[in-house]
Amino acid sequence: MEAVPARARAYVACVAGGALICLAPLPDVRTPWWPVLLLAVLYAGCEQAAARWRFAGTFYPVLLAGAFLLPPPAAALVALPGALLSPVDQRPRRLRRVWRAAQLVVGVWVAARVHWALGGRDAVAAPDFPFALLPAGAAVLAFCLVLSLLDGGILALATGATPTPFGQWGSAPLRRAWRGLFPRTLAPVAVHGLAGLMMAVLWRSPYGPVAALLVLLPMCVSWWVFAQYHRERAAHQATIRALVQAVDIKDEYTRGHSERVGQASMMIARELGMDEGRVEVLRFAGILHDVGKLGVPTRLLRKDGPLTPQERRVIELHPEYGHEMVRGISFLGEARAAVLHHHERIDGSGYPYGLVGSQIPESARVVAVADAFDAMTSTRSYSRARPVPVAVEELRRCAGTHFDPRMVEAFVRALGRHGWHPAVTADEPLPPRPRTGVSSRPGVPR
Amino acid sequence: MSGRRRPALLVLIHLSAALLAALSLAVTLWTGLEERGVALAFGVLVAVGELARWTGARVREAAPLGAAGAMAYALLGADGGQPTHHGAFQVVAVVLAASLLGSVPHIARGQGPARDQMARRVLTVGFTAVCFQPLYNRGTFAEWGTAYALLLLALLTLTALCDAVLAAALAHSRTRWPFGPLLRDELRALLGIGSAVCATGAVMALAVAVVGLWAVPVFSLPLLLTQLSFKRYAAVRATNRQTIASLARATEIAGYTPAGHARRVASLSRAVGRDLGLSAPELTVLEYAALMHDIGQLSLVDPVPAGATAALPAPEQRRIALLGGAVVRQTGVDPSVAVVVERQADPWPEQPVAARIVRAVNAYEEKARDAGPGGPLTALEELRWATAGQYAPEVVEALARVLTRDCLTLAVVG
Numbered sequence: 001m002e003a004v005p006a007r008a009r010a011y012v013a014c015v016a017g018g019a020l021i022c023l024a025p026l027p028d029v030r031t032p033w034w035p036v037l038l039l040a041v042l043y044a045g046c047e048q049a050a051a052r053w054r055f056a057g058t059f060y061p062v063l064l065a066g067a068f069l070l071p072p073p074a075a076a077l078v079a080l081p082g083a084l085l086s087p088v089d090q091r092p093r094r095l096r097r098v099w100r101a102a103q104l105v106v107g108v109w110v111a112a113r114v115h116w117a118l119g120g121r122d123a124v125a126a127p128d129f130p131f132a133l134l135p136a137g138a139a140v141l142a143f144c145l146v147l148s149l150l151d152g153g154i155l156a157l158a159t160g161a162t163p164t165p166f167g168q169w170g171s172a173p174l175r176r177a178w179r180g181l182f183p184r185t186l187a188p189v190a191v192h193g194l195a196g197l198m199m200a201v202l203w204r205s206p207y208g209p210v211a212a213l214l215v216l217l218p219m220c221v222s223w224w225v226f227a228q229y230h231r232e233r234a235a236h237q238a239t240i241r242a243l244v245q246a247v248d249i250k251d252e253y254t255r256g257h258s259e260r261v262g263q264a265s266m267m268i269a270r271e272l273g274m275d276e277g278r279v280e281v282l283r284f285a286g287i288l289h290d291v292g293k294l295g296v297p298t299r300l301l302r303k304d305g306p307l308t309p310q311e312r313r314v315i316e317l318h319p320e321y322g323h324e325m326v327r328g329i330s331f332l333g334e335a336r337a338a339v340l341h342h343h344e345r346i347d348g349s350g351y352p353y354g355l356v357g358s359q360i361p362e363s364a365r366v367v368a369v370a371d372a373f374d375a376m377t378s379t380r381s382y383s384r385a386r387p388v389p390v391a392v393e394e395l396r397r398c399a400g401t402h403f404d405p406r407m408v409e410a411f412v413r414a415l416g417r418h419g420w421h422p423a424v425t426a427d428e429p430l431p432p433r434p435r436t437g438v439s440s441r442p443g444v445p446r
Numbered sequence: 447m448s449g450r451r452r453p454a455l456l457v458l459i460h461l462s463a464a465l466l467a468a469l470s471l472a473v474t475l476w477t478g479l480e481e482r483g484v485a486l487a488f489g490v491l492v493a494v495g496e497l498a499r500w501t502g503a504r505v506r507e508a509a510p511l512g513a514a515g516a517m518a519y520a521l522l523g524a525d526g527g528q529p530t531h532h533g534a535f536q537v538v539a540v541v542l543a544a545s546l547l548g549s550v551p552h553i554a555r556g557q558g559p560a561r562d563q564m565a566r567r568v569l570t571v572g573f574t575a576v577c578f579q580p581l582y583n584r585g586t587f588a589e590w591g592t593a594y595a596l597l598l599l600a601l602l603t604l605t606a607l608c609d610a611v612l613a614a615a616l617a618h619s620r621t622r623w624p625f626g627p628l629l630r631d632e633l634r635a636l637l638g639i640g641s642a643v644c645a646t647g648a649v650m651a652l653a654v655a656v657v658g659l660w661a662v663p664v665f666s667l668p669l670l671l672t673q674l675s676f677k678r679y680a681a682v683r684a685t686n687r688q689t690i691a692s693l694a695r696a697t698e699i700a701g702y703t704p705a706g707h708a709r710r711v712a713s714l715s716r717a718v719g720r721d722l723g724l725s726a727p728e729l730t731v732l733e734y735a736a737l738m739h740d741i742g743q744l745s746l747v748d749p750v751p752a753g754a755t756a757a758l759p760a761p762e763q764r765r766i767a768l769l770g771g772a773v774v775r776q777t778g779v780d781p782s783v784a785v786v787v788e789r790q791a792d793p794w795p796e797q798p799v800a801a802r803i804v805r806a807v808n809a810y811e812e813k814a815r816d817a818g819p820g821g822p823l824t825a826l827e828e829l830r831w832a833t834a835g836q837y838a839p840e841v842v843e844a845l846a847r848v849l850t851r852d853c854l855t856l857a858v859v860g
Contacts, residue, residue: 129660191671194664198653205656211595214652217645221638222672229679235779236686239693242777246696246744294744295699321699325692331685 004092008157012099015150019105022076031074038209039066042216044082051087053227060143060189061219063104064196065212067112067139068124069203075112079104103150111143127201140193141186148182195219240287243325247293257374260422262286264370264411267418271410272366278334282366285335289342289367292322316351319343338363342371345402365404369395369411372403377420388420456619459612463565466572470538479540480532484525487659489544491515491666496548498673508563510643510673511666512548516541516567517605517647518654520575521598523582526658531583534575541571562616570609577601595652602644606636622851627723634725642672690779694737702743707811712736714848715800715807721844722799732800734779735786739804742770742787755791755808763791794838802838806845809837822849 039062046059066078083101090096115121120135122128195215203212244258265286269279293301296318300311307315323340326332341364344350346357376391386394392412399405479485495512520537522530545567578601581587587594610632617632618625646669653661694708715736719729740755743766755763771788775781782800789801790808797805806829813825826849829842 127657129657132657133664191668195668198649198661198665201657202649202652205652206591207595207652207656208592210592211649211652214595214599214645214649218642218649218668218672221642221645222668222675224638225672225675225679229675229682232679232682232686235777236682236689239686239689239777239779242773243689243693243696245776246693246741246773291696292699294696295701325695325699328695329685329688329692331688 004095005157008154009095011153011157012095012102015106016098016102019076019102019109022105022109023073023080026073026077029071029073031071035069035203035209036066036074036077039069039078040081042213043078044085046216046220047082047086050223053224059219059223060192061195061199061216063108064111064140064143064189064193065199065203067108067143068115068120068136068197068200070112072109072112072116076105076109079108099154103147106150107143107146110146111139114142115139124197124200125204127204132197132201136193136197137190140190143193144182144185144189147189148185192219240284243291244287247291256422257378258287258290260374260378261289261367261370263422264373265366267414268366268370268407268411271414271417272406281333281335282338282363284332285338285342285363285367286370288322288326288332288335289339289371290318290322291325291339292318292320294325295321316343320352334361334363337361338367340364342367344368346404347401350402360404365407369403369407372398373411374422388415453619455615459569459616460561460565463568466538467542467568470535470542470572473533473535474539477536480536481525481530484522484530484654484659485519485532485536485540487662488515488519488522489540489547491662492519492541492544493548494666496545497551498670499549499552510639510646510676511669512545513567514643514646514650514669515662515666516545516571517574517602517644518650520571521578521601521647521651522654523587523594523651524655527655529582532579533583534572534579537575537579538568538572542568562620566609566612566616569612570605573608574601574605577604595648598648598651599644602648606640606644607633610636610640623720624723627720627725631726639672639676642669686779690734690737690777693777694741697740697743700744702746703740704815707815708737708740710815711739711804711808711811714811714845715803717848718803718807718841718844719800721848722803722840724799728800731780731782731786732803734783735774735790735800736804736807738774738777738783739770739787739790739808741773742766742768744773745769755812757812760791767791794836794841797838799841802841803844806837806841810845 043059043062043066046062050059063075063079066075069075070078080101083104084097086097086100088096088100115135115138118135118138120132120139123132123135126132195218199212199215202215203209205211247258262283263286266279266283269282274282296315300307300315303311319340319342323336326336326339329336338361340352341355341360344353344355344360344364345368346360346365348354348356373391373395376386376394377388379385392415395403395408395411399408492512492515495509495515498511499509519541520534522532524530542564545564578598587597590597610629614625614629614632617623617628646665650661650665653665691709691712694712697703698705698707712733716729716733719732724732743755746766746769755766758766767788767790770790771784774784774787786798786800786804789797790804792801794802794805810822810825810829813828814821817824826842826846829837829845
């Protein structure tokens with residue numbers, strides 16, 4: 001567990017103090033206790049359900065409905081029990097709970113205050129549409145603003161020590177902490193706000209709270225689907241990783257090579273100004289470029305010393321094997337061409353087809369540079385690792401004959417800007433692999 | 447079941463839907479539209495929902511927004527406090543016209559909604575509207591308050607159940623898969639997007655009653671988002687399936703198994719699993735496990751001759767199965783898939799059903815594929831003889847049924 005900086009603790013204490021001030025006038029206002037109790041129980045239940053089924057994010061419609069229905073201190077009270085009781089995964093648990101509760105109390109209070117000041121209560125009770133949308137919109141905006149301000153503050157003060165409703169993690173300088181938070185928070189909260197408004201309106205209608213509860217059902221389903229989507233996406237990434245690990249099973253020497261080539265391809269793609277979707281596809285192209293080695297006999301892949309011409313021909317089949325494997329995965333797009341052509345050379349001396357210049361797909365030219373660079377800078381069975389400047393010099397020397405000079409230049413520029421810090425994630429959680437019959441060799445130190 | 451009854455059921459459903467549609471259109475044309483503004487608003491909603499229908503991925507409710515809008519119109523009592531007067535026939539006519547209008551672009555692209563979906567839409571909306579509108583227009587529900595909300599909910603639940611039965615019946619008569627599991631899958635799907643559609647329909651009807659037509663756009667937005675996330679979810683599921691299929695082909699590329707083996711075993715296993723009444727999630731696990739059942743061979747140095755594991759001694763088979771399970775665990779698919787892969791070589795009384803299916807189908811595929819015209823029969827006979835220890839009898843019988851149905855050919859998969 002990381003220690004929480006004292007300034008972060010002080011910050012949390014300040015926000016908690018602010019929350020108490022928000023709640024202080026409770027005895028003085030005429031509070032309708034039944035709705036408060038019902039909404040608080042509802043919110044706590046939603047939080048518990050979210051924790052049990054591992055949903056992402058916080059469930060705001062109930063809180064916002066409270067803000068649209070109740071006087072500000074009472075609306076703020078709705079958030080308190082749910083936030084204090086919500087299960088927290090990481091330590092320090094108490095601090096996190098207090099932070100979460102204080103943040104939500106302040107946010108809901110501000111939203112309710114804004115809504116009240118703009119005359120939203122009467123608009124909800126009447127109901128006066130479309131006028132009711134105006135105070136509700138203003139309240140949602142205020143709610144979002146408060147949440148992202150508080151979040152940005154804690155992110156900047158305690159880098160990575162405290163969770164935020166949207167799972168922001170990691171160190172972040174102050175400006176960056178605030179820049180992305182607000183727009184990213186606004187869209188989901190705006191939808192939740194609409195649902196909250198509908199809840200409030202139906203609550204006040206002759207149909208009563210039962211009708212209001214119905215509003216939550218579609219929201220819950222939407223939320224559930226979103227969680228499913230993220231789960232499935234994670235599973236998909238694991239599958240891709242498994243494809244790579246299948247190669248690792250056969251060729252232990254190149255462990256981590258795929259991930260590093262993926263990273264280098266991504267650097268080149270970014271430097272060339274490609275959009276994020278293409279950058280991602282090129283990362284996959286780099287990761288999967290050697291997947292065809294699955295089709296090459298294990299003995300050949302692990303052979304020390306020079307290969308006979310015949311053995312070389314067998315190994316040179318791997319781009320075609322790889323393409324055969326990945327051609328059915330439609331989301332890979334041009335990465336499939338990269339898998340097939342990553343051993344082509346600009347002057348036409350490469351394989352499998354001996355394409356020349358611009359006949360070679362752009363993605364393949366990117367991966368070729370990344371592949372060669374990583375092959376030179378990592379230890380192989382037939383050669384020792386070379387330092388980065390030597391490898392760069394070698395790339396430059398071969399630009400125009402082997403490699404596309406544009407890609408080489410982009411890569412050199414990217415290296416100059418970001419340096420080369422290969423972070424290999426693929427092989428950290430490797431469970432013990434059963435190995436059979438093959439003479440195992442000591443792997444490369446990672 | 448006889449071969450004639452099933453099409454009869456299909457024809458009956460389609461015919462009644464067509465009759466209802468024609469009757470509604472005729473009555474509405476004769477009497478004219480009540481409350482044109484409301485009818486137009488809901489018509490637009492249904493049409494937009496139909497436009498946003500997703501095509502391609504196989505999902506239970508492809509146009510949730512359209513369905514919810516149709517339900518809401520069928521259950522619409524008041525508009526901003528003023529009672530409405532449209533009858534059940536007008537509801538069906540408006541929904542039908544809007545659905546057809548919204549599917550024009552899809553039809554132009556050759557991906558129009560199937561007649562089954564249209565029939566279901568017309569029948570369910572007609573059911574709800576006939577239950578609700580005449581009583582409402584007579585003033586039965588005035589001053590009901592909270593009970594009114596509960597009534598709408600009850601009606602929608604009833605409609606959803608009817609729709610599930612209808613969908614299962616249609617699927618049953620089209621595919622000849624057992625009705626029970628189909629109905630179970632439909633009912634389970636109700637808990638997902640089905641409940642969202644129902645709740646949105648009820649809430650929209652109530653909200654329009656309170657605040658008027660402003661509620662329609664305000665409330666369509668959350669459901670539209672749900673639809674979008676469902677779409678993304680379906681897309682990522684499809685990609686994951688493709689990736690797993692490619693991973694499964696790794697053994698074929700590496701020369702351990704003949705081309706297409708994994709796919710053939712997967713599709714045949716799915717058919718057998720369906721025959722045995724497995725639910726949709728179980729079928730997915732079964733399919734993934736069947737796709738990856740040979741993946742343990744990647745860890746071998748020398749390929750098993752022709753990848754025919756069924757001919758190996760039992761301990762060797764079990765060892766390869768364990769290796770495969772270890773690989774599958776790394777792929778991030780449901781851990782139960784790994785369990786099935788691991789236990790595919792165990793004696794059948796100890797196996798989970800999916801593992802029994804994979805084992806029997808794999809053995810059948812290996813025995814039948816190169817054996818020429820009489821191969822399938824001989825292979826099946828061999829499986830029956832070996833039943834005592836290796837292959838579960840009920841699985842072999844299901845396999846036989848599936849094969850008879852498909853005229854003893856291996857299922858062809860693209």
